[in-house]
Amino acid sequence: MIGFEEQMITLKLEQIAAVKKLTAGIQYTEKFKQIAASIKAVGIIEPPVVFADKHAKDKYILLDGHLRIEVLKTIGVDKVCCLVSKDDEAYTYNRYINRLSTIQEHTMILRAIERGVSEEKIATALNVNISSIRHKRNLLQGISAEAIDLLKDKHVAAHVFPILRKMKQVRQVEVALFMNDAGNYSVSYAEALFAATPPDQLTDPAKPKKVRGLDNDQMARMENEMISLQREYGLIEENYGEDILHLTLAKAYLSTLLGNARVVCYLAQHYSEFLSQFQQITEMKSLSGKSVHT
Numbered sequence: 001m002i003g004f005e006e007q008m009i010t011l012k013l014e015q016i017a018a019v020k021k022l023t024a025g026i027q028y029t030e031k032f033k034q035i036a037a038s039i040k041a042v043g044i045i046e047p048p049v050v051f052a053d054k055h056a057k058d059k060y061i062l063l064d065g066h067l068r069i070e071v072l073k074t075i076g077v078d079k080v081c082c083l084v085s086k087d088d089e090a091y092t093y094n095r096y097i098n099r100l101s102t103i104q105e106h107t108m109i110l111r112a113i114e115r116g117v118s119e120e121k122i123a124t125a126l127n128v129n130i131s132s133i134r135h136k137r138n139l140l141q142g143i144s145a146e147a148i149d150l151l152k153d154k155h156v157a158a159h160v161f162p163i164l165r166k167m168k169q170v171r172q173v174e175v176a177l178f179m180n181d182a183g184n185y186s187v188s189y190a191e192a193l194f195a196a197t198p199p200d201q202l203t204d205p206a207k208p209k210k211v212r213g214l215d216n217d218q219m220a221r222m223e224n225e226m227i228s229l230q231r232e233y234g235l236i237e238e239n240y241g242e243d244i245l246h247l248t249l250a251k252a253y254l255s256t257l258l259g260n261a262r263v264v265c266y267l268a269q270h271y272s273e274f275l276s277q278f279q280q281i282t283e284m285k286s287l288s289g290k291s292v293h294t
Contacts, residue, residue, distance in 0.1 A: 008047060010081050011060060013073060016050060018062045022070055036071045038125035042117045044068060044080065045108045045125070051085040060084075102161075103152045106139040113137065142203075144169035150176040156185040163190040171201040255282045 026032050038045075048065025062069060063085055072080055083104070112122055119137070123130040139158065140148055142165040150173065164172045175193045179185050199205040257263050258278060267275040 008081050008083055010079055011050070013069060013078055013080065015058055016048070016060050016062050016069060016080075016082075017053065018066055018069070020066060022066060026067070026070065027074060032067060032071065035067050036074065039068065039071050040075065042112050042121050042125045043115065044072075045112055045122065046105070047081050047083050047108070049083045049085055101151075101153050102156045102158055103140065103148060103154075106136050109133060109136050141165070144172040147172040147176040150180060151185075154180070154185055157187045157190075159187045160185060160190040163187070163194050166194060166203055167197055168201050168203055171197055251281055251284070254278050258282055 046065075046068075048068055049063045050060035051063060053059040053061050060082070065082075069080065072078075109122060113119065119130055119133045123133045135158065139161050143161060147164065147169070156179070164175060167175065175190065175197075178193055179189065182189065264275065267278070
């Protein structure tokens with residue numbers, strides 16, 4: 001997933017270079033008119049995305065927001081607040097992200113409200129129900145700052161956050177880490193993690209847990225499995241650095257062995273299955289993400 005700098009920056013439009021050319025007459029299209037009306041009513045909720053041009057000082061390449069930039073030029077605005085991408089390859093951008101993350105959208109809505117824009121105007125500009133704007137406005141109430149930081153640039157389903165609020169802040173962080181590790185930010189996954197959460201890690205331990213499709217016995221088994229998994233994860237984490245060091249040394253040693261033609265010839269004749277495994281190990285680019293079997 002593409003990442004962003006923590007702070008947005010205000011740029012002059014002349015500092016921003018587009019990576020695609022808009023079609024002639026774009027300003028007469030319905031979409032252009034809608035964006036123009038939205039910007040005039042509430043300002044830019046979703047900021048353009050840029051990255052720094054390595055070949056020109058104080059210049060930025062526009063990754064996303066071409067229509068918004070064109071609208072700003074049309075209405076005579078010469079500056080805009082932008083998100084700065086950490087990815088320096090414009091052509092890869094749309095493969096990674098084509099909209100704000102859930103938390104970034106929440107931040108943009110709060111900023112619009114702070115500028116005095118009414119929730120009704122924001123809802124009209126974004127073509128959504130006002131209840132949706134209120135839900136997004138209150139999205140992070142009761143959510144741990146550390147969990148927010150872990151999920152800030154992820155496309156988390158909005159209904160995940162009410163589930164997180166049912167857990168204590170330490171558990172929220174654990175769940176955010178699980179979601180990042182799995183790359184899964186769905187409601188169903190959050191519900192499964194909630195079901196596996198022991199009562200003492202819930203904000204209201206006395207309130208019975210209710211998860212669609214799971215009875216009390218199933219949730220109890222999930223709690224026990226989660227405790228066991230966390231214990232195993234802790235053991236792996238303790239030994240991780242030492243294991244990687246041993247694997248790195250083993251890989252270097254095997255690379256030296258396989259650099260000897262006589263050794264390779266002997267292994268090929270007598271231990272071909274080992275030779276194949278050794279070669280796979282020496283060709284691995286990373287030891288941290290793969291298991292090594294010998």
